[in-house]
Amino acid sequence: MTPSRSIGDAMRLLAGRAGLSRELRLAHLRWALLARIVDDRLLTLYNSAQVPGNVFTSRGQEVLAAAMGVHLRAPGPGAIGDIFAPLIRDQAARLAFGETPLDVIRTHLGKVTGPMRGRDGNAHRGELAKGMLPMISHLGAMPSAVAGVLLARRLRGALAYPDSCIGITSIGDGGTATGALHEALNVIAIEKLPFVLVVANNQVSYSTFNDRSFACRDLVDRAIGYGLRGWSCDGTDAVDSLVAVGGAIAAARRGEGPQMVVASLLRLAGHGSHDDARYMPAELKARFGDGVELAQAAALAEGLIDQAGLDALLEELRALVRAAADTARGEANPDPERDDWRVLSTPDLLAMPGPTAEANP
Amino acid sequence: MTTSYVEAIRAALGDALRDDPRVFIYGQDIAGSFGGAFKATKGLSELHPERVINAPICEDAITGVAIGAAIDGMRPVIEFQFADFASIAFNQLVNHAATTFWRTGRPCPLVARLPMGGTKGSGPFHCQMPEAWLSHHPGLVVVAPATVADAYWMLRDAIACDDPVIFCEHKYLYNHLRETGDPRLAERLPLGAAVVRRAGSDCTLVSYSAMLHECLSAAGVLEQEHGVSVEVIDLRCVRPLDTATILESVAKTGRVVVATEAWPFGGIPAEVVAVIASEAFHLLDAPPRRVCAVDTPIPVQPDLYAAHRPHAADIVEAVLETVRF
Numbered sequence: 203m204t205p206s207r208s209i210g211d212a213m214r215l216l217a218g219r220a221g222l223s224r225e226l227r228l229a230h231l232r233w234a235l236l237a238r239i240v241d242d243r244l245l246t247l248y249n250s251a252q253v254p255g256n257v258f259t260s261r262g263q264e265v266l267a268a269a270m271g272v273h274l275r276a277p278g279p280g281a282i283g284d285i286f287a288p289l290i291r292d293q294a295a296r297l298a299f300g301e302t303p304l305d306v307i308r309t310h311l312g313k314v315t316g317p318m319r320g321r322d323g324n325a326h327r328g329e330l331a332k333g334m335l336p337m338i339s340h341l342g343a344m345p346s347a348v349a350g351v352l353l354a355r356r357l358r359g360a361l362a363y364p365d366s367c368i369g370i371t372s373i374g375d376g377g378t379a380t381g382a383l384h385e386a387l388n389v390i391a392i393e394k395l396p397f398v399l400v401v402a403n404n405q406v407s408y409s410t411f412n413d414r415s416f417a418c419r420d421l422v423d424r425a426i427g428y429g430l431r432g433w434s435c436d437g438t439d440a441v442d443s444l445v446a447v448g449g450a451i452a453a454a455r456r457g458e459g460p461q462m463v464v465a466s467l468l469r470l471a472g473h474g475s476h477d478d479a480r481y482m483p484a485e486l487k488a489r490f491g492d493g494v495e496l497a498q499a500a501a502l503a504e505g506l507i508d509q510a511g512l513d514a515l516l517e518e519l520r521a522l523v524r525a526a527a528d529t530a531r532g533e534a535n536p537d538p539e540r541d542d543w544r545v546l547s548t549p550d551l552l553a554m555p556g557p558t559a560e561a562n563p
Numbered sequence: 564m565t566t567s568y569v570e571a572i573r574a575a576l577g578d579a580l581r582d583d584p585r586v587f588i589y590g591q592d593i594a595g596s597f598g599g600a601f602k603a604t605k606g607l608s609e610l611h612p613e614r615v616i617n618a619p620i621c622e623d624a625i626t627g628v629a630i631g632a633a634i635d636g637m638r639p640v641i642e643f644q645f646a647d648f649a650s651i652a653f654n655q656l657v658n659h660a661a662t663t664f665w666r667t668g669r670p671c672p673l674v675a676r677l678p679m680g681g682t683k684g685s686g687p688f689h690c691q692m693p694e695a696w697l698s699h700h701p702g703l704v705v706v707a708p709a710t711v712a713d714a715y716w717m718l719r720d721a722i723a724c725d726d727p728v729i730f731c732e733h734k735y736l737y738n739h740l741r742e743t744g745d746p747r748l749a750e751r752l753p754l755g756a757a758v759v760r761r762a763g764s765d766c767t768l769v770s771y772s773a774m775l776h777e778c779l780s781a782a783g784v785l786e787q788e789h790g791v792s793v794e795v796i797d798l799r800c801v802r803p804l805d806t807a808t809i810l811e812s813v814a815k816t817g818r819v820v821v822a823t824e825a826w827p828f829g830g831i832p833a834e835v836v837a838v839i840a841s842e843a844f845h846l847l848d849a850p851p852r853r854v855c856a857v858d859t860p861i862p863v864q865p866d867l868y869a870a871h872r873p874h875a876a877d878i879v880e881a882v883l884e885t886v887r888f
């Protein structure tokens with residue numbers, strides 16, 4: 203389905219396409235391909251019973267997620283960086299933002315070496331020091347937390363328009379039905395935060411199709427109701443996704459307030475590795491292409507890369523992921539005897555220092 | 564000079580805002596000349612206009628915002644207009660705030676202020692006690708101050724604490740409880756410590772929040788009219804429990820009654836009794852008893868309301884049955 207598009211959207215796309223550099227297109231392609239390869243490896247590990255729990259792949263959504271990732275700025279020495287709360291189908295964006303395939307695999311295998319130390323798994327991972335909030339399962343919970351980080355930065359004077367750090371998260375078509383998302387978007391609009399929500403409308407919420415998730419004409423129509431700026435894009439198209447997501451992120455950086463991008467695409471797998479998605483109608487499958495295949499074809503057709511270059515890139519990425527899997531599999535599992543099982547960071551509430559200068563530096 | 568419970572809370576908020584630029588307050592109707600439904604923030608937005616922020620009606624998002632700000636280095640204090648509405652924030656509190664340190668190793672130092680407890684004529688949705696259901700989830704500190712000095716110091720300590728703290732403040736005490744002097748000059752007890760408010764030898768009486776005052780008057784009656792010496796313990800912090808202080812007292816008295824204004828099923832008294840039964844069974848001379856509210860929603864009509872919540876007379880009766888066992 204081509205998303206409904208205004209003349210303004212179409213002009214933005216034309217102008218934006220011209221502004222996409224070869225480097226950006228190639229970086230985007232690289233992250234989309236890497237996400238696909240990481241997902242395939244996770245499924246191999248799942249199928250050989252090495253993953254406790256399920257695997258949720260981004261299949262069909264890599265191009266959209268990569269368009270988020272290439273426009274983000276990871277924190278670094280002296281750089282505050284963006285704040286990103288990825289959901290289950292944002293693998294490409296996570297990788298582009300700095301998550302390593304090794305940490306992805308460690309978390310899926312429950313290794314103590316991973317950022318979640320075996321305490322949480324699959325897509326529930328992130329590293330606060332790297333600007334990535336680890337999602338909780340409950341859909342709709344992350345946008346307000348991203349808003350909290352941005353509010354904290356505003357209070358500290360760290361939102362520097364017109365080149366500010368931004369906060370970004372995504373939600374599925376199903377997740378748009380939550381009350382939590384409604385509350386969060388309203389607060390974000392009131393506070394005029396530099397925030398971007400990417401709505402990945404992959405047509406289905408587990409097994410429930412759009413007609414049972416919402417009744418509005420198009421989810422992008424909700425943007426104006428909250429006081430957000432809305433963008434639409436074809437989430438299977440690299441250029442379209444780069445222009446819309448990149449445009450929204452740039453606008454937020456400039457201080458133009460919160461943005462919402464609604465991308466249309468299709469989940470090309472089951473909800474998770476346990477789901478064969480037999481409920482997915484052929485009619486939907488016929489309507490949407492595979493963004494990763496389309497992006498490769500477009501890159502070849504536009505002369506961004508030649509076949510030999512693409513083959514070499516794929517081989518490089520596969521080797522990277524293979525090595526990460528080999529490393530992770532050799533690493534330690536958490537030891538129940540040695541885990542501290544500590545749930546509070548305060549070691550002893552009977553001996554906690556009070557509100558002194560040391561306690562509140 | 565006297566200070567009321569709500570004035571102590573306001574003083575603690577004001578001092579925390581003054582001393583620590585990381586502190587900000589977020590909640591409904593808290594800013595401007597209004598200063599909150601119970602006036603706990605009155606005058607604070609004039610002094611700190613950027614850090615006393617009015618929120619729309621969205622307890623889930625208010626809590627999510629606090630979580631994000633806390634992990635980014637701030638010290639948010641959120642105010643729920645009534646503790647009853649914290650149920651809307653249940654998910655963010657128990658699944659997000661409570662799990663953050665355990666999952667990530669990064670503390671989540673937020674304070675959620677919950678004006679709780681019964682006041683006459685307020686009914687089923689403005690009187691509830693949230694401490695039991697929030698205490699059930701590992702990762703939250705849940706406190707319920709009963710005195711003016713504790714209202715001040717426990718709030719200061721809650722804000723200084725690196726963990727998420729559920730601060731249950733009793734609405735009846737706001738303006739009914741006054742103590743002489745400035746609470747800043749009162750003794751600061753550790754946030755997690757229970758304290759013996761009255762020493763005694765025949766029976767231990769455990770409580771927290773406003774019910775402490777019913778226990779203290781019951782103890783007076785028991786002493787004067789029945790010659791029964793009661794040791795009254797104020798839990799102060801209901802999660803984690805200071806079990807050492809409880810067990811020490813039970814070792815002395817061999818008898819225990821636990822009183823709460825909350826419902827009986829799965830409540831704080833049930834937990835206290837379970838700890839005593841499993842760790843100090845050999846010290847007991849009588850079965851531990853609970854005194855709780857009637858196990859129905861909270862009625863609005865004053866006679867029904869009075870019969871719903873426990874009073875000193877109910878506690879006297881429970882203690883007498885325990886010592887006569």
Ligand SMILES: Cc1ncc(C[n+]2csc(CCOP(=O)(O)OP(=O)(O)O)c2C)c(N)n1
Pocket residue numbers: 290291339340341342373374375376377378380402404406407408469473
């Ligand atoms: C509040 C909440 N309810 C139920 C679930 C269980 N659940 C997990 S994913 C999912 C479907 C989500 O669909 P959508 O938001 O469209 O995202 P997609 O999986 O399509 O990417 C459901 C129902 C959940 N995680 N959170």
Ligand SMILES: [Mg+2]
Pocket residue numbers: 374375376402403404405406407408
């Ligand atoms: Mg979906």
